[in-house]
Amino acid sequence: MHTTALVLFSGGQDSTTCLAQALSKYERVETVAFDYGQRHSVELQARLQVLREIKAKFPQWAPKMGDDHLLDLAVLGQVSETSLTRDTAFKMEASGLPNTFVPGRNLLFLTLAAALAYRRDLQVLVTGVCETDFSGYPDCRDDTIKAMQLALSLGMDKRFLIDTPLMWIDKAATWALAHSLGGQALVELIVEHTHTCYLGDREHRHAWGYGCGQCPACELRARGFAAYSAGLSKP
Numbered sequence: 001m002h003t004t005a006l007v008l009f010s011g012g013q014d015s016t017t018c019l020a021q022a023l024s025k026y027e028r029v030e031t032v033a034f035d036y037g038q039r040h041s042v043e044l045q046a047r048l049q050v051l052r053e054i055k056a057k058f059p060q061w062a063p064k065m066g067d068d069h070l071l072d073l074a075v076l077g078q079v080s081e082t083s084l085t086r087d088t089a090f091k092m093e094a095s096g097l098p099n100t101f102v103p104g105r106n107l108l109f110l111t112l113a114a115a116l117a118y119r120r121d122l123q124v125l126v127t128g129v130c131e132t133d134f135s136g137y138p139d140c141r142d143d144t145i146k147a148m149q150l151a152l153s154l155g156m157d158k159r160f161l162i163d164t165p166l167m168w169i170d171k172a173a174t175w176a177l178a179h180s181l182g183g184q185a186l187v188e189l190i191v192e193h194t195h196t197c198y199l200g201d202r203e204h205r206h207a208w209g210y211g212c213g214q215c216p217a218c219e220l221r222a223r224g225f226a227a228y229s230a231g232l233s234k235p
């Protein structure tokens, strides 16, 4: 029986939904994020605000929320040139992957998360990776995650489970999942406080939250919210 979890929590819509699910499922939940020189520290601020809001608005979850960890991964900036860490525009590469792709980033995240979980005696790693929506990041695919679960469990001689609640659902279903976990209060919290926009825009407020409205992350979030809202209005 798994009762403790470490959520890879960036402060975006996906990882916030994963955190809510972990809090409804496990007894003790800790959170971890990675600071790798993101151009917009707005992400790192947003996640602290989301944690505060969840604690304040969901008293049934607050007692389960354990330590939050921030790991310095500045080394990623030394091995990659991407639009997340440098001032270059977002675009698709010839490889078919967006230039936000950092090769193996998610493998590093999971390895470090497992090392932390080992020390903190947490059994489950929860991550919001998803095969359904755009990107096609190869280190977010289900096969990669299953291979990592095996490699980490063998390599640390501890049985880890990697829980990926969003793997097979789209963004509209992610909004619906948030609603089923925390009702309208959680949907509103996600709209207001989570951050997804690649450009770090916190000035423009839309029905689906803050963002530039143009970058792929904003487009995906907006489209998902529209589809979710349309589903709600059906009889």
Ligand code: ZN
Pocket: 196, 197, 198, 199, 200, 201, 211, 212, 213, 214, 215, 216, 217, 218, 219
């Ligand atoms: Zn944006």
